[in-house]
Amino acid sequence: MMGAMTESDAPAPQPHRRRPRYRGTHPRRFEEKYKEHAPELYPGLVEHVRERGMTPAGQHxxxxxDEVLEVLAPRPGERVVDATLGFGGHARSLLARVRPGGVLLGLDTDALELPRTEERLRKAGFGAEELLVRRTNFAGLRAAQYEVGWVEGADVVFADLGLSSMQIDDPARGFTFKFEGPLDMRMNRSRGPTAAEWLERATVDELACVLSENADEPRAERLARALDARRGRMKTTRDLAETVQAALSGRLGDDEVESSVRRVFQAIRIAVNDELGALDALLRQLPEALRSGGRVAILSFHSGEDRRVKHAFRAGLDSAVYAEISDEVLRPSAAERRSNPRSAPAKLRWARRA
Ligand SMILES: C[S@@+](CC[C@H](N)C(=O)[O-])C[C@H]1O[C@@H](n2cnc3c(N)ncnc32)[C@H](O)[C@@H]1O
Structure with missing residues (x-):
């Protein structure tokens, strides 16, 4: 019988394995932070990690x-799209404001993290009548709205661009130079080339353009040539980081080299996931995706994203699609930047549909 599992295909029972011990008093590797991965068993631990300005492993x-809630002003009974559900933190706050009677449609492209987030939110009491979850790229926002019957759009759309801390901190995803891992970088691991495959195919001009456009890398051409020279031989995050370091060391200080490594990772990740193409598609659909008087807010994390949001909102104001838009970009408070350094580059813009 096709597809049915017989006794002989069933996985053999796994022998019990002891958790590997880590050296020293503080676990450094993501997998070793077993207490942070099971916060319900270790009360107080998450607060302790947060007090040190860090993000607990497996969380975001x-x-x-506060600023997002203020500009979106969600009201009881409203329909909200959270286009980037992530860990579900913003979604919880938005849901709390639209109760009773409101519904939130949460989208995310990440098939690994999305079921974990949905399970967490369901356990927290958000039932199917108020929380709808779909795994999809927000480039298909209108299709997702149609699928749940929101033909006339939503009252609120929110997007918090880029990666979640769960994705960044997991070495197996290959997003960070801080850990050794496969050079993958795909948010949706069922589609498209990995970063290693992308690097094998990109031309030198394409590499230089991506480094410059996606991360404002000042040494884009030199680094593009260095990546070209190691074509086909970069399989891990360490291979990529070492290629950039070797191209720059001796000419720049350690901090500057590290900043370039960070920018190269960011630029390639944005290209691999076509993040700017997805953002353009989202911005194009927003006027239709919002009901009259509906609000949108977008949190972006680098200049290429913010520029696109700013221009789309300004063009919408000029053509009277939007009745009002943010005059200035909003930034995290000094206190938030201190308590969560990952918030530092964030920029928030909003618009209200005419
Ligand atoms: C910064 S996190 C969101 C965190 C979330 N606001 C929270 O409070 O937990 C960004 C999330 O958006 C998802 N994402 C990024 N680009 C996307 C896209 N084009 N379509 C759908 N999801 C996307 C990522 O997979 C990630 O889970």
Whole structure:
């Protein structure tokens, strides 16, 4: 019988394995932070990690939540799209404001984290009548709205761009130069080339353009040539980081080299996931995706994203699609930047549909 599992295909029972011990008093590796991965068993631990300005492993600290709620002003009974559900932090706050009677449609492209987030939110008491979850790229926002019957759009749309801390901190995803891991970088691991495959195919001009456009890398051409010279031989995050370090060391200080490594990772990740293409598609659909008087807020994390949001909102104001837009970009408070350094680059803009 096709697809049915017989006794012989069933996985053999796994022998019990002891948790590997880590050296020293503080676990450094993501997998060793077993207490942070099971916060319900270790009360107080998450607060302790947060007090030290860090993000507990397997979690994400939501950014500018008060400001997001203020500009979106969600009201009971309203329909909200959270286009980037992530850990579900903003979604919880938005849901609390639209109760009773409101519904939140949460989207995310990440098939690994999304079921964990949905399970967490369901356990926290958000039932199917008020929380709808769909795994999809927000480039398909209108299709997702149609699928749940929101033909005339939503009252609120929110997007918090980029990666969650769960994605960044997991070495197996290959997003960070801080840990050795496969050079993957795909948010949706069922589609598209990995970063290693992308690097094998990109031309030198394309590499230089991506480094410059996606991360404002000042040494884009030199680094593009260095990446080209190691074509086909970069399989891990360490291979990529070492290629950049070797191209720059001796000419720059350690901090500057590290900043370049960070920018190269960011630029390639944005290209691999076509993040700017998805953002353009979202911005194009917003006028239709919002009901009259509906509000949108977008949190962005680098200049290429913010520029696109700013221009789309200004063009919408000029053509009277939007009745009002943010005059200035909003930034996290000094206190938030101190308590969550990952919030530092955040920029928030909003618009209200005419
Ligand atoms: C910064 S996190 C969101 C965190 C969330 N606001 C919270 O409070 O937990 C960004 C999330 O958006 C998702 N994402 C990024 N680009 C996306 C896209 N084009 N379509 C759908 N999801 C996307 C990522 O997979 C990630 O889970």
């Amino acid at each position: 600290v939501s950014i500018m939540t």
